[in-house]
Every structure is written in C-alpha cells, then in structure tokens.
Amino acid sequence: MEQVDVIVTLGGLEGRFDHIMASVNTLFHATKIMPLPVIVIQECSLIYLLQPGKHKLHVDTGLEGDWCGLIPVGNPCESVTTTGLKWNLTNQMLKFGTLVSTSNTYDNSGIVTIETDKPLLWTMSIKI
Amino acid sequence: MESALAPLDCLLPAAALRACADGGANRLYHVTEGSQDSFLPDYISGDFDSIQPEVKEYYKVKGCELIETMDQDLTDFTKCLQILQKKIEKKGLQVDVIVTLGGLEGRFDHIMASVNTLFHATKIMPLPVIVIQECSLIYLLQPGKHKLHVDTGLEGDWCGLIPVGNPCESVTTTGLKWNLTNQMLKFGTLVSTSNTYDNSGIVTIETDKPLLWTMSIKI
Numbered sequence: 572m573e574q575v576d577v578i579v580t581l582g583g584l585e586g587r588f589d590h591i592m593a594s595v596n597t598l599f600h601a602t603k604i605m606p607l608p609v610i611v612i613q614e615c616s617l618i619y620l621l622q623p624g625k626h627k628l629h630v631d632t633g634l635e636g637d638w639c640g641l642i643p644v645g646n647p648c649e650s651v652t653t654t655g656l657k658w659n660l661t662n663q664m665l666k667f668g669t670l671v672s673t674s675n676t677y678d679n680s681g682i683v684t685i686e687t688d689k690p691l692l693w694t695m696s697i698k699i
Numbered sequence: 700m701e702s703a704l705a706p707l708d709c710l711l712p713a714a715a716l717r718a719c720a721d722g723g724a725n726r727l728y729h730v731t732e733g734s735q736d737s738f739l740p741d742y743i744s745g746d747f748d749s750i751q752p753e754v755k756e757y758y759k760v761k762g763c764e765l766i767e768t769m770d771q772d773l774t775d776f777t778k779c780l781q782i783l784q785k786k787i788e789k790k791g792l793q794v795d796v797i798v799t800l801g802g803l804e805g806r807f808d809h810i811m812a813s814v815n816t817l818f819h820a821t822k823i824m825p826l827p828v829i830v831i832q833e834c835s836l837i838y839l840l841q842p843g844k845h846k847l848h849v850d851t852g853l854e855g856d857w858c859g860l861i862p863v864g865n866p867c868e869s870v871t872t873t874g875l876k877w878n879l880t881n882q883m884l885k886f887g888t889l890v891s892t893s894n895t896y897d898n899s900g901i902v903t904i905e906t907d908k909p910l911l912w913t914m915s916i917k918i
Contacts, residue, residue: 585804588835588913589859589892599887616807640808644863645886667864668818668909673774673808690887694807 577608584613594618595644595692602690615696623688630655631681636696641665641672641685648689655683665691704731704738706831706918707800711738715792718783720775721745723801728754736761744768744782745775776802777816777823784824796827803832813837814863814911821909834915842907849874850900855915860884860891860904867908874902884910 578601583594594611598620601609610619615636630639641651647666653659657676665671677683685693707730711717717740719727724743728751731738735757742764747755759765768778780797787794797820802813813830817839820828829838834855849858860870866885872878876895884890896902904912 584807586833586835587857587915588803588837589857589861589894591810592859592861592863592890592913593892596886596890596892602887614805618807638806638808640811642808642811644811646865667815668821671811671815673812673815675808694811696806 580611583611617697618694621691625686628683639675639695642692644692646689648691650688652686655680717741719743720779722749724750744779774812777819780823799830836916838912840910844905847902858894858914861911863911867910869907871905874899
C-alpha cells in the first residue's frame with residue numbers, strides 16, 4: 572500500500588473557458604472520490620478547494636509568488652476569517668457580485684489561516 | 700475573418716467608445732504594433748500600476764484621456780465600466796453591448812475577477828457586457844428567460860452553463876445537444892461543459908438564478 576500525501580494535477584487552468592470551469596468542478600467531485608487533497612497547477616497559478624472548517628497554509632517555502640485569492644466558486648460563503656494576508660477578512664461574506672478576494676498577498680508571518688463555513692477556492696501564484 | 704488583429708479590426712471601427720483598463724493598454728499597444736494610430740482608445744483608466752510608462756506617454760500624446768481611479772476595493776475593469784456608463788449617459792450614446800477583449804487567461808485570480816465584474820456590471824449599467832479572449836466568450840444570464848441566436852456562423856463547436864457564484868435550482872434549455880429540464884446546476888453536482896448545439900440555430904435558457912453562459916467563437 573502506497574502512502575500518498577497529495578494529488579498534483581498539471582494543466583486545466585487555461586484555454587477553453589468551459590474546460591477551466593470543469594477543472595474547478597472536478598475539485599468539488601474529488602472530495603467525494605478520495606480523502607487526499609487535490610491541487611491543480613498551470614503556469615504560475617495554483618488552485619485548491621478548502622472544505623468548511625479551519626485551514627493553515629505554510630507560505631514560507633520560497634515557492635510562493637506574489638498574489639493569492641479566495642474565490643467563492645459555486646456558492647457564497649457567509650463567514651470567512653483569515654490571518655496572514657495583506658487584506659484579511661473577519662467574518663466576511665464572500666460572494667460573486669459582492670466581494671471576491673483577488674490580487675491579495677501575504678503579510679510577513681509566513682502562515683495563512685482561513686476559516687470558512689462553506690467550500691472556498693484558494694488560489695495563489697507559485698514559482699515553478 | 701482571420702487577421703492578426705482580429706477581432707479588434709472589425710470591432711473598433713464600429714465602436715461608439717473605446718476604453719482600456721490600465722495594463723490592457725500595454726496589450727493594445729503591442730498587438731497593434733505599427734498601426735497604433737488606427738486603434739486609439741478614447742480613454743485609459745485605472746490606478747496605473749500596470750501600464751508601461753512609454754505606453755502611457757504614447758497614448759497621452761495622441762490625445763487619449765487618462766483617468767486615474769484609486770479605489771482599491773474594485774478592479775480596474777470594474778472601475779472602467781463605471782466610467783464607461785457615465786460617458787455613455789453624458790454623451791447620450793446609443794450602445795447595444797459592451798465587448799471586453801481579454802481577461803480569461805493567465806492568472807487564475809484575474810480570470811475570476813473578470814467573472815466577478817460581470818456580476819457587478821449588472822448594477823453599474825443596463826447594457827449587456829460580454830468578455831472574449833481567444834475562442835472563449837462569457838456572458839452572465841440574469842434570472843428569467845433568454846433566447847440566443849446561434850446561427851450567425853461565428854459560433855464554434857462548444858458551449859456551457861456555469862453556476863459560478865451560486866447554485867441554480869432550476870434551469871431549462873432548448874437548442875442544446877444536452878438540454879436541461881428544471882435541472883439543478885451546482886458545482887459538485889452538475890455543471891454543463893463541453894455542450895454543443897442541435898441544428899435549430901436557437902438556444903433558449905430559463906434560469907432562476909444568475910447563470911454564466913460560455914461558448915466558443917470563431918474570430
């Protein structure tokens with residue numbers, strides 16, 4: 572039995588817009604398919620679907636680029652709280668047409684925490 | 700309709716107003732290399748942290764209006780639409796549609812910001828706003844019934860319905876290869892991608908919530 576920590580998907584975030592959305596949709600399906608985290612990477616973009624609850628991301632590996640974001644794809648998030656970002660959220664609603672966190676970045680702590688009540692897509696730039 | 704400058708070369712001459720949002724001016728400048736004079740924007744707006752100094756200077760000298768917008772809660776694209784709406788009202792222009800070129804590739808957060816702007820746009824202006832890049836087009840359908848004529852010859856071979864910001868409890872379509880009847884569309888349940896058309900030439904979509912239409916186009 573192999574020990575697997577993460578599934579890394581290369582590709583799926585550019586080209587046909589419907590295909591990009593299908594890649595995001597697969598991350599939703601993945602939570603029902605496997606217990607492992609699935610991330611998608613293309614060029615300098617990475618996406619990862621955060622499930623409801625608290626998350627801690629170590630962003631001091633040196634592989635982080637300079638932007639990040641929180642995208643309420645698929646459903647509004649009534650309450651999101653973060654630390655470690657330049658523009659943090661406190662019990663904030665994230666919703667298309669109201670507020671979506673894009674072009675965010677990090678403070679100097681090296682750690683980002685995110686608490687969300689609904690599935691929330693984390694996106695960031697990476698240096699590959 | 701193939702040309703190195705498609706679809707700029709057919710859209711710009713017919714445009715009532717032309718605008719760039721910050722770094723979009725860089726793209727316009729480089730894509731129209733050698734004939735920038737024929738593709739001048741009426742204005743360039745934004746916080747000007749992306750536009751290259753030589754590009755900004757070039758368009759300034761050519762008489763393009765530069766409008767600085769410092770609001771950090773909205774993207775340059777959203778702010779550009781706000782200015783556009785004010786100018787349309789002020790000049791009393793007859794405008795049918797706002798066509799946005801670019802915004803659907805590159806940084807993933809920027810792609811999502813483009814989609815978010817379509818949601819904001821419904822509060823900014825009464826006109827439809829579409830976004831086009833390469834062969835992809837997106838357009839946000841408001842709740843209600845819609846009829847799309849897809850027999851212009853400019854349609855590519857795929858289309859889709861994406862419940863981006865919220866689930867749609869009930870969607871009904873005609874004219875697609877895989878139609879929906881009072882179907883729920885929701886990430887993790889069902890999202891319509893890689894769909895296509897039947898031969899009727901018309902697609903109708905009825906939705907109870909905002910729903911993103913996407914299709915391929917031949918430019």
